[in-house]
Amino acid sequence: MTDQISRPGTQPSQNDNSQSQIPEDLAVEIRKLAHDLSNALEIIVQTSYLLSTTEMKEPASDWLRMLDGGVQKALDLNISLRNYIKAHSPT
Template sequence: MTEQNPLLSQNGGSTPQIPEDLAIEIRKLAHDLSNALEIIVQTSYLLSTTEMKEPASDWLRMLDGGVQKALDLNGALRNYIKTHSPS
């Protein structure tokens, strides 16, 4: 006998679904993460408007790279949640 995966949707099992109660909690956490990232993004932007000497300007470039990676990961997380949770 084959066991049914409870995380699979009712549409033939082709798209794994996050159970609704977990999806709600994950959405809340993703929202809070977005808010925290917004502070980092804005701070990074404001720092970029100032003149910095070395090595601070190198650190700002490193920060900018990390900010972009975090935004990309957060976007991927939010997209996954949207795609794999009930409406």
């Protein structure tokens, strides 16, 4: 059975945690990548916020709404990834 990353709003079950652990050296590298991803997403989130404070004409305002939706999905996925890593990594 393959492990799957939990969807936003869900937590991995205890059974998932006991079935498969990420090896410690790999977990460290994955944590670093997840941290770097969080930093990159923070730039996108802040830029999206700053753009939302300006007046935009159509179609730019539509594009900003699309960007905001993508930003939220990326943040949710990043949280799920971090939760998965935490649940499946040695302490």
